[in-house]
Amino acid sequence: MIDQVQALQNTTHPGAPPSVAAQSIATQMKDDSLLLEVNNLKMYFSITRGIFARVKGYTKAADDVSFFIRKGETLGLVGESGCGKTTIGRCIARAYAPTAGEILYRQADSSVVDLAKLEGEEVRPYRKDIRMIFQDPYSSLNPRMTVFELISEVLKVNKLVKPAQMKEHVEYLLERVGLRLEYMQRYPHAFSGGERQRIGIARALITNPRLVICDEAVSALDVSIRAQILNLLEELQADFDLTYLFISHDLSVIRHICDRIVVMYVGKVVEVADGIELFLNPRHPYTEALMSAVPVTNPRARKAGARIRLHGEVADPSNPPSGCYFHPRCRYAQTVCAQDEPTLRRLDGGRYVACHFAEELGLRGATMEQ
Amino acid sequence: MSETLIEVKGLKIHFFTDEGVVHAVDGMDLIVERGKTLSLVGESGCGKSVACRSLMQIVDSPGKIASGEILYHRSVGDGFDEIIDIAKLKPTGRQIRAIRGKEISMIFQEPMTSLSPMYTVGNQITEAIRLHTKVTKQEARQMAIDLLDKVDIPKPERLVEEYPFRLSGGMRQRAMIAIALSCNPTLLIADEPTTALDVTTQANILDLMLGLQKQYHMALLFITHDLGVVAEIADDVAVMYLGRIVERSDVDTVFNAPKHPYTQALLRSIPKVAMMREELDPIKGMVPSPYHRPGGCPFHPRCAKAFAACRTIAPSVTQLGENHTVRCLLYEDLAGNKVTEQSL
Numbered sequence: 001m002i003d004q005v006q007a008l009q010n011t012t013h014p015g016a017p018p019s020v021a022a023q024s025i026a027t028q029m030k031d032d033s034l035l036l037e038v039n040n041l042k043m044y045f046s047i048t049r050g051i052f053a054r055v056k057g058y059t060k061a062a063d064d065v066s067f068f069i070r071k072g073e074t075l076g077l078v079g080e081s082g083c084g085k086t087t088i089g090r091c092i093a094r095a096y097a098p099t100a101g102e103i104l105y106r107q108a109d110s111s112v113v114d115l116a117k118l119e120g121e122e123v124r125p126y127r128k129d130i131r132m133i134f135q136d137p138y139s140s141l142n143p144r145m146t147v148f149e150l151i152s153e154v155l156k157v158n159k160l161v162k163p164a165q166m167k168e169h170v171e172y173l174l175e176r177v178g179l180r181l182e183y184m185q186r187y188p189h190a191f192s193g194g195e196r197q198r199i200g201i202a203r204a205l206i207t208n209p210r211l212v213i214c215d216e217a218v219s220a221l222d223v224s225i226r227a228q229i230l231n232l233l234e235e236l237q238a239d240f241d242l243t244y245l246f247i248s249h250d251l252s253v254i255r256h257i258c259d260r261i262v263v264m265y266v267g268k269v270v271e272v273a274d275g276i277e278l279f280l281n282p283r284h285p286y287t288e289a290l291m292s293a294v295p296v297t298n299p300r301a302r303k304a305g306a307r308i309r310l311h312g313e314v315a316d317p318s319n320p321p322s323g324c325y326f327h328p329r330c331r332y333a334q335t336v337c338a339q340d341e342p343t344l345r346r347l348d349g350g351r352y353v354a355c356h357f358a359e360e361l362g363l364r365g366a367t368m369e370q
Numbered sequence: 371m372s373e374t375l376i377e378v379k380g381l382k383i384h385f386f387t388d389e390g391v392v393h394a395v396d397g398m399d400l401i402v403e404r405g406k407t408l409s410l411v412g413e414s415g416c417g418k419s420v421a422c423r424s425l426m427q428i429v430d431s432p433g434k435i436a437s438g439e440i441l442y443h444r445s446v447g448d449g450f451d452e453i454i455d456i457a458k459l460k461p462t463g464r465q466i467r468a469i470r471g472k473e474i475s476m477i478f479q480e481p482m483t484s485l486s487p488m489y490t491v492g493n494q495i496t497e498a499i500r501l502h503t504k505v506t507k508q509e510a511r512q513m514a515i516d517l518l519d520k521v522d523i524p525k526p527e528r529l530v531e532e533y534p535f536r537l538s539g540g541m542r543q544r545a546m547i548a549i550a551l552s553c554n555p556t557l558l559i560a561d562e563p564t565t566a567l568d569v570t571t572q573a574n575i576l577d578l579m580l581g582l583q584k585q586y587h588m589a590l591l592f593i594t595h596d597l598g599v600v601a602e603i604a605d606d607v608a609v610m611y612l613g614r615i616v617e618r619s620d621v622d623t624v625f626n627a628p629k630h631p632y633t634q635a636l637l638r639s640i641p642k643v644a645m646m647r648e649e650l651d652p653i654k655g656m657v658p659s660p661y662h663r664p665g666g667c668p669f670h671p672r673c674a675k676a677f678a679a680c681r682t683i684a685p686s687v688t689q690l691g692e693n694h695t696v697r698c699l700l701y702e703d704l705a706g707n708k709v710t711e712q713s714l
Contacts, residue, residue, distance in 0.1 A: 297597050
């Protein structure tokens, strides 16, 4: 199996230089402050045709993705639909088996394990450490289970708690996420979207996890409810010492909750930076375009006309353009962009950018409000 | 020709369900002006979509317009208006069908479900054109190509032959806009047209809609829950809560000097890009169940400024400025005299 993976790794990009960023990140796992480190992660989905399911090609949902998450921080993963951000989250939670790459996870006793290499039952012990909160509070809860059953299921399956203490555990968490204890015997249909999301959060936190992957956790909620859930997530992070990987397409939410942000485009990381820095000084043209597209909540700062318009469509991950994937839509593109693929490079201030001209371009950040 | 295009007065829309009657729209007053963009803002379930659907008489069963007027000022040339009460028209009648899709047209949120998968894009645009204007198939096809070109679709002559599943979300929404514009409407209703789209696509679609609005000089009624989008495109804003307009003013006033506690709370609860991080100030509780509407002011259980009278007295409309109305007891002198803004 490992041979196959290596063979695939070698054949997919013949002649491509090893990513510099990956090397520099790889040395950092010695650093105690890192909880998770993703190195050159690849997740390819095969496209099949015909009754014998002949493999026709690959959709490269995540291609050579490298980043790390520090203990106790909130890392944002942002990008347009189809850029592979959910795929990355699912790989880390090991809902998918990655095609290649490393997912180094530091356990509580500070030993390091590569989650990407685990198979079958070996993954199970880490399932309680790394939990997920899903986007759609309507389809992510089994309608035939009561709130108590939903939340305690994982404890029962993993035999984490004696049945007699189960109720106590669930009660404690229900209270923490702001649900009333009487709700325990009710079914999901009796709850509103915000309450269901609270159930989803309780379900994720019941195993006392260390890393929580929030996959568009507030996208389906109304503004007033969204603010409640965002505050709750921040509160719980402080109380339970949690680390979040926060996946979202909504930049204002990402800005609000994240310490550092990873920007993705068609399966690749294009920029990594600290929260406010990314917004004020983007270094990748795609980040600049994203920032410029965010509506500003002040009519006096309207951007009409001044906005950067991205032409064309997001590239197809099964048939990506040559060189930099963003070059057909990039307004700064030069000939080299169509030929050479830029690697993710480290710049000053803990920032990583995958652009040939990151240093030369003076890019515009988000407009300051008020 | 007056500046008013549509005047909604005391509109009530009720849904007769097994569990009881839902008052989805409960006494709404609204004026849509010619050539302007009015944004209707509110959380899900506040009745904004149903209210707008009633302007075209396409409220789904078991919903019914229970009372109220929707006065449509139809221009008949020479500066004269003919006033039609849309609320009184039969949903299947000849008169409304001449207006629907021609003078008033609509774009929906989900571009995949609002386009038919069985017909090509070209077919669906020419259908609208040929229904309302007397043109040949060939002419209609050419018009469709021109329209697709107007909404910035590359290679329109090829796209008219495509089926919707071949298009991306942004392209589908552009095709929807082309259909809506096919008969030069005087009012375009857009029901959350960009909610399902990515932010870069959303920005492009918003720019496109604003450009087309100027070009066609049509009124735009833009329904959304995204206050960022409102700030970008609206001239006027109407904030809706549980079937009523609680505040209405020009966009600058609503964002910089909101008066209704609900508007204020909504603005406080949104995270802002490029502002220092601070804790959000959410609205407590949630939108009440439509079967159990609170008495008095429907917002009082969640309102930070509620006082005893809010529980029993339903506030009426108070005029604060020339173009600024609010429905809140804070601004109403309960003895019957209207308080001025300064005395607060």
